[in-house]
Amino acid sequence: xxxxxxxxxxxxxxxxxxxxxxxxxxxxxxxxxxxxxxxxxxxxxxxxxxxxxxxxxxxxxxxxxxxxxxxxxxxxxxxxxxxxxxxxxxxxxxxxxxxxxxxxxxxxxx
Numbered sequence: 001x002x003x004x005x006x007x008x009x010x011x012x013x014x015x016x017x018x019x020x021x022x023x024x025x026x027x028x029x030x031x032x033x034x035x036x037x038x039x040x041x042x043x044x045x046x047x048x049x050x051x052x053x054x055x056x057x058x059x060x061x062x063x064x065x066x067x068x069x070x071x072x073x074x075x076x077x078x079x080x081x082x083x084x085x086x087x088x089x090x091x092x093x094x095x096x097x098x099x100x101x102x103x104x105x106x107x108x109x110x
Contacts, residue, residue: 009046013039041083048087048095048103051075055099072106079106 021038051071058068078084088103 009042037083040081041087044078044081044083044087045091047074047078048084048091051078052095052099055102056096059096059098075103076106079103079110 021042051074054063054068054071057063058071063071079088085107088100088107092100
């Protein structure tokens with residue numbers, strides 16, 4: 001995930017690359033992401049990836065229940081952002097299936 005995060009950080013830091021992310025997020029949807037939101041969306045994607053990594057470590061028992069509870073709390077806060085649902089929908093099939101199912105359940109509880 002390190003290279004993925006590096007790639008997303010570059011997009012968050014360089015506004016000239018925002019069109020790539022906006023086009024990707026808007027593909028196959030009615031949702032258009034304004035240019036001023038691209039950095040926020042990129043950082044939400046990075047957070048999504050980091051929590052996804054933590055979920056995999058938790059599922060392998062490398063992170064205990066208490067540690068996962070902290071990650072899960074952060075995830076719940078992230079899902080409150082209005083752009084998070086769009087990110088989750090666009091990421092389907094690109095992360096661990098069990099993690100994405102977990103995130104879907106968290107979103108349903110909102």
